Amino acid sequence: MEFNVLKKALIDAAEAASVKEYEIYYMETAESSATGFRGELKGMSSSRSGGICFRCIVDGRMGYASTELLEEGEMAELVSRAVTAASMIENDDRAFIWGGSPAYRTPETAPEMVDVNTLSTAALSLLDCAMQADTRVTDSSESTAITEETTIHLVNSTGLSLSNHISVTGAVVEVIVGDDEEKQVAYDIAKSLDEESLRTLAAKTVEEACAMLGAGEVETGKYNIVFSPKQARNILSTFSPVFSSKNAQQGLSLLAGKEGEVIAAPCVTVSDDPASPLAIAHTHFDAEGVAAVRKNVIEGGVLKTLLYNLSTAEKAGVETTANASKGSYASPVGISPYCFCIEAGELSFEQLLARAGEGIYVTEMKGFHAGADPVTGDFSIECAGFRIENGKIGAPLKSFTVAGNFFGWLKEIEALSDEVEVGFSGGFTCFGAPAVFVPGMSVAGK
């Protein structure tokens, strides 16, 4: 069903129901992938999904409803469900339908999706590179090449009409190395399917997995910890809800009322950039239609701003930071960053290790969804990594935890490396960080 046909049916249904203020949010995603296993294609899949969310203000309150049943006849029902929801909401925060920003960044043209043959060839070539990279790579290893494109339309009753079209193509490899006695696993992503990227991805992932073979345990105690860029950004990502003004206003973030205060070490600056060249997918408007903008959230250790949408900004008496977000078409408007990064420091990675002297380089952390609580800031996370001896990477280590509190962690950061790495993500939110050195953290091992 064409979006324009649905849009018209929905606008007609809204008018018939005497709904004056409303927004239509439509998202459509197409995805294809091919998976390689034991030298052959194991599977291919493709999907086309999406839906439409209608939200409207009735008596000052916002009601939502959404559907994937994209039929003209379904649109009146959708309006009716949203109106009913609005009548039962008790939230007193002011609801907004945005009339449009003065200017929007011109979106870049999205690359075309690649075809199935290209995906198949890339998946097999990636797997082959991984298998050839080291004799210890087992035939349980797997590769997948993926291409995806998403189209978003946001239309509202003020006449605002915005669209965005993005496309992402990449590959992932999961390498399992070892023998019957011991296995190690590594997993990584390339943001392109060209031969060089695939070869580099395979070599790097195999090297990472093999380096962990023979990992030993570490004594329980306090250690200087250097977090790899990947793990530093995982920590930032896990605790990013504390920067949401909604959580702060609801008493669910300890950063409530801390704007303008020192909350991190002086070396820490955290930026949020919707147009970051390090991110794959960009948007020029947020989920309420406000023009997306860059901002520093932490600058030199000082909390400059939380992340706002129209409602929370009005409540706080500030301007929105245009961080309204939607996880899927059906999600209510929440708050998320775009490309949220701890900015680079001044030390090379080698200098950072030298600064740590003796300690642990943490390259793997797992179970953040359970072992970390954004409400309290506490975390205790399963880790693997390497000893740092005399300022250099030493023997591999496994099965230990690193525990701390995010708010303490931010203040105790002693130094940062000079290169930021940004992760991959399906939506408009991604995270980045350099390697981060924090002294004297609690480690549980043997």
Place this chain on the structure above:
Amino acid sequence: MLNQSLVAEVLGRVMRGGADFAELYLERTKNHVIECVGGKIERIDSNLLSGVGIRAFCGLRSVSASTTDISRTGLMACAAQVGDAVAQFAGSSAAPSDIHLTERRFGDIHPVVIVPGDGQTGRKIDLLRTGCVAARDYDGRIAQVKGTLLDVDHQILIANSDGLFCEDRQIRTRMAVAAVAAKDGENQSGSCSPGRRMGLEVFDLFDPVEIGRHAAAQAITNLSAGYCPAGQMPVAIENGFGGVIFHEACGHSLEATSVAVGASQFAGKLGQKIAGDKVTAIDDGTIPNGWGSINIDDEGTPAQRNVLIENGVLKSYMIDKLNGRRMGMASTGNARRQGYLYEPTSRMTNTYIDNGPDRNEDIIASIEYGLYAKEMGGGSVNPATGAFNFAVREGYIIRNGKICEPVRGASLIGTGSEILQNIDMVGQNLDRGQGMCGSSSGSIPTDVGQPLIRVSRITVGGR
């Protein structure tokens, strides 16, 4: 939900590509979420999911496609896409053949009394508010309460080229209350989130007041708790959601998803001793109204009760059709998928360690110094290495066989093969807890469970 002759035509189109098996999965799901924050109804969502997933096998290879366009044209286009991709694998296409479908009706072992649809919103708001108010009124230090009531009405149709045509309707209801206690600029949290494959009558089993009070009590306990010490020690893990230890340390590694491709520490170990003598573990999709229960799995195989481990010996894996081909074994009724966008694979249903021989008081009394993990949070595992982790939400130090002061912020980590052997005492108060389990076929409801158990030695991640 779909005309049988159209489904047969769609499957026939897929088979023309030379596949040896074709399957259609149609879903229509109504999701409702009501959220209450600070005593006010903050959010009422209703979402209708609708789509179809078509899958074909050619030996050990699979091709799948999904679409939200369930018109005849949309379905045939999706079928052609799968069929044509299979033809590349098969090398040649097959002659057109008729698919003869026979409708099968499986009994419903999970009866629902009050379907929690759109018309019940007022009643659901009252129930949710009752839970939230009970949490807020529990103690003056409760600073915030967030409650969610969610219900899912998930209707599925499964048909395949073997002639199967069946439908099921899965209704689930769950309330989650999260309480935050605050003191001196510090927050602590507590939560409680029971659910069942039932309608609103689930709240005859679980009083919303008790749900709220439970969450609040946990937050208040944690407010007075110091950090958990770090290191290896014996741990007594309480019943119910404590069973997450088995789910992570062993359950995922017994799914054919990892076993079939040799990416599990327990691959090739059927008949071998992999756990302590007192450990018998079961995956049972047939428990009436269980949160993780099913009538049929997402390939249309009837739910089963599978003994995975008996007295420490590995007896069975959890198997779906495609991985079953690779393993040369039949499906155990464990194929599950979040919805039409995901390909099904082997997953857990209600998985638990069965009651054992030890008295609960003897388990606590046996520990000179260790941790009593009263309530657990979620966790994760890497099946290939067996390395797992999970979080302790409410814990206490055990000293000289007695439960003493509360401690917070702990996680437990280990390797599945090692920890299973370290389960050396198994108590007698089996209970189950509800969770959402994430894996390659999406997020699905599963129960974990166990009685109180003792793990003789495990790494406690404290500070």
